[in-house]
Amino acid sequence: MPYTGDVEPGGPADTRELPQLTIRKLAVSAMHNNVYLLTCRRTGEQLLIDAADEAGRILELVRSGGPSLGTVVTTHQHWDHVRALPDVVAATGARTVAGAEDADALPVPVDVRVGQGDTVAFGQITLDVISLRGHTPGGIALAYADPGGPAHLWTGDSLFPGGVGNTKNEGQSFASLYADVTTRVFDVYDDDTWFYPGHGADSTLGAERPHLQEWRDRGW
Template sequence: MPLELVTLRCLKDNYAYLLHSDAGTVLIDAPEAMPVLTELEARGWGLDAILLTHHHDDHIQAVPEIVAATGARVIGAAADAHRLPPLDVSVAPGEPLEVLGEPVHVIDVSGHTVGHVAFHFPNSAMAFTADSLMALGCGRLFEGDPATMWDSLSRLNALPGDTLICSGHDYCTGNGAFALSVDPDNTALQDRLSAIAEARIPCAPATLEVERATNPFLRPAALAPTLGMAGADDAQVFARLRRMKDDF
């Protein structure tokens, strides 16, 4: 049976996620303590672990307060351990990990930062991608380069289409406006943005299939002719799109 997913709005535009089963409860990223602790109390849940995707403050700053309140273990990337809160469990991409009785695939999604990881729960068809693959976009390249980020997005794009992509922020207004600027005739994109604006669907999470149809950073081959780059490889087109978004 798939894990129960609860999406939490934190800070100005962050998402954090609770996963729950009979085996317990875990949190993905810790932007802000109050929404997490309030939700746990309302549901009568404890907290067994916090999984951290990367070191930016708006994903880790509430770890000490939440750990103090719940006793949760902290799990994060070994490569990023020097700038994460103290880890109880260090993991590396490709190493086995089990959470709430399910196997978890740790995926290297460097680009936004070096050492950023995503957590893929294949049995429950969920991937927690934080600031790598985002709703209608991808993260800025603060530490990596376009080739690195394209490799990361390609790894995520290889997951099954029904995988729920649980990303780190609601940037749908800006991401959606940029997507429309480069892909104006995309009816799937138009429909998704209309549904988000009318609050009929959330900005995130969304399935990978939906992201493939509407997210310009997963559509370089389709957008290459529009950008005057027919025949260019996908990584080159992605790099152009990322520069355009930076200047948008």
């Protein structure tokens, strides 16, 4: 079946095969958190994005992709994205990666603290780190430059179909998040770039770009 990105909590993962990378997307919890497992097709090494909840299902997903998990990246510190992190790390021994400004708020020690311009590598795959400040101080996205096609972005709760992430709570900033999303994502990547958010459905930058001014005018 072709990849759609439409997954439901309790349901099966959806799988996308790129020439060098396999992407698996799983929905967990009543909050419809997305968990992403990336597998280097040449080496079998794996990286997980956001151990959000339901550690048992996440570990089953890891086993479906390969024998081990080397890295867990957390896109931001919010509780709904880290509930399974201690159990997944304990079961796999994976190194932990997070944005430097969010790292101390995570429920496990962070091995690698990253920011804008850094990279995270596993197997023969390299992901670029994009710092997106405003939903949390240390929120990050990850970008994969597929040599055979469009780029792929994992945006956490900083970018969704229809707008940027929530910035209505104390300590959050719409101005900061909007500025980072426009200058570091939309000004850098092409319209065919596919992005995978922390909840719900995927989208492309081309589908969202015409609405940027609308987002700015409404302030969310």
